[in-house]
Amino acid sequence: MSDYLGIIVIVAVVAVLAVGGLFLLFRPKGGGAPTLPPPEAPPAPEAERPAPPKEVAEEGGPTTTLPPPARPVEVVKVPEVEVPPPSAGRMVRLRARLARSQNALGRGLLELLSRDHLDDEVWDEIEETLITADVGVGPTRAIVEELRTRVKVLGSRTPEEARALLRELLLAQVGPDMDRTLHVTPHGERPAVVLVVGVNGTGKTTTTGKLARALIGDGKQVLLGAADTFRAAAADQLQTWGDRVGAEVVRKDEGADPASVAFDAVARGIEKKVDVVIVDTAGRLHTKTGLMDELGKVKRVIEKKATVDEVLLVLDATTGQNGMRQAQVFAEVVNITGIALTKLDGTAKGGIVISVQRELGVPVKLVGLGEGPDDLAPFDPEVFVDAILGDEKPGGDQKSA
Numbered sequence: 437m438s439d440y441l442g443i444i445v446i447v448a449v450v451a452v453l454a455v456g457g458l459f460l461l462f463r464p465k466g467g468g469a470p471t472l473p474p475p476e477a478p479p480a481p482e483a484e485r486p487a488p489p490k491e492v493a494e495e496g497g498p499t500t501t502l503p504p505p506a507r508p509v510e511v512v513k514v515p516e517v518e519v520p521p522p523s524a525g526r527m528v529r530l531r532a533r534l535a536r537s538q539n540a541l542g543r544g545l546l547e548l549l550s551r552d553h554l555d556d557e558v559w560d561e562i563e564e565t566l567i568t569a570d571v572g573v574g575p576t577r578a579i580v581e582e583l584r585t586r587v588k589v590l591g592s593r594t595p596e597e598a599r600a601l602l603r604e605l606l607l608a609q610v611g612p613d614m615d616r617t618l619h620v621t622p623h624g625e626r627p628a629v630v631l632v633v634g635v636n637g638t639g640k641t642t643t644t645g646k647l648a649r650a651l652i653g654d655g656k657q658v659l660l661g662a663a664d665t666f667r668a669a670a671a672d673q674l675q676t677w678g679d680r681v682g683a684e685v686v687r688k689d690e691g692a693d694p695a696s697v698a699f700d701a702v703a704r705g706i707e708k709k710v711d712v713v714i715v716d717t718a719g720r721l722h723t724k725t726g727l728m729d730e731l732g733k734v735k736r737v738i739e740k741k742a743t744v745d746e747v748l749l750v751l752d753a754t755t756g757q758n759g760m761r762q763a764q765v766f767a768e769v770v771n772i773t774g775i776a777l778t779k780l781d782g783t784a785k786g787g788i789v790i791s792v793q794r795e796l797g798v799p800v801k802l803v804g805l806g807e808g809p810d811d812l813a814p815f816d817p818e819v820f821v822d823a824i825l826g827d828e829k830p831g832g833d834q835k836s837a
């Protein structure tokens with residue numbers, strides 16, 4: 437019995453040792469539950485990553501920690517000041533653009549006028565074509581009446597004769613003898629002052645910038661006054677125009693008194709002895725009295741220091757009768773001396789040149805013929821009428837530069 441017991445004990449001991457051995461052999465490494473390594477932080481972008489300090493061991497000496505190398509010096513590019521082209525001959529250069537937008541008017545009129553038999557229906561059509569192109573009722577009647585008389589005298593007419601007749605009558609309405617000089621000659625030590633007025637969105641600020649470029653191209657020194665304090669972006673816009681051609685811009689914070697900006701601009705212009713100060717105004721059409729107060733004050737304040745030589749009304753040619761009404765309000769408020777007609781490249785209603793001059797009794801002095809910086813031109817009546825009528829010789833473009 438004791439022999440059996442001995443064997444059982446021995447077997448039990450061997451079994452325990454065997455199980456223990458197996459456990460030691462196959463237990464999970466590291467013991468306990470496996471842990472995830474901590475997530476690595478994403479590498480910083482190359483530019484932001486600070487360079488690790490370098491450990492430099494001097495020969496035989498102690499280890500020195502050097503500061504990270506300095507960032508490479510950023511080269512700030514100073515915008516190059518542009519030299520704009522002179523304003524002379526610009527309308528001839530931009531003639532193709534004008535012809536593209538106004539040609540339908542000329543072609544329509546020429547086609548009607550070249551017919552053998554001009555009955556009342558044709559005359560009505562001629563009248564309608566002129567009215568549609570915004571020539572205005574009065575000037576349209578005058579043109580049609582004169583055409584009727586002249587056609588009666590001429591009898592049958594060649595297309596060349598019809599064209600010459602139309603050219604003569606349209607030109608007479610556009611007013612080739614009106615004084616379109618822009619008064620920008622300084623008065624001794626004092627600069628000439630140009631006040632730019634008009635409804636927002638007509639291209640007022642753009643025209644101010646373009647005019648500054650044109651005058652600089654003509655060799656004048658120009659300073660800009662950002663008196664459109666109603667819209668902060670207008671001053672920024674003007675600043676960009678000024679920076680491009682090296683014209684200083686006098687500006688203040690949004691909401692500042694436009695008159696004080698105008699005053700400071702003129703004072704600075706006198707100090708810098710510039711030739712011309714151009715002041716861009718807000719001219720909001722909230723109420724006529726408000727507008728009168730604002731523009732009246734701007735003008736009065738300038739006149740403490742200098743003479744206002746030009747008050748240019750900027751008018752969007754695409755706005756038709758609505759634009760004409762706005763123009764009338766401005767004309768009642770300030771003494772407009774000239775019109776800058778913008779966006780003439782974007783409308784077939786070039787007749788507005790005739791009607792706006794007739795309504796306001798003021799000449800169109802400048803025309804905007806595109807969005808490019810040099811797309812503002814002194815208005816030339818002959819180039820305008822020729823562009824409306826197209827070239828005498830088909831395919832020719834004798835006048836374009």
Ligand SMILES: Nc1nc2c(ncn2[C@@H]2O[C@H](COP(=O)(O)OP(=O)(O)OP(=O)(O)O)[C@@H](O)[C@H]2O)c(=O)[nH]1
Nearest residue numbers: 636637638639640641642670778779804805806807
């Ligand atoms: N096609 C064409 N676009 C023009 C002409 N003149 C101005 N524009 C565009 O008309 C838009 C309005 O011009 P702005 O100068 O900002 O108008 P604004 O009257 O000054 O408006 P505010 O700054 O709000 O007073 C711009 O996109 C100009 O590029 C032009 O003669 N032809």
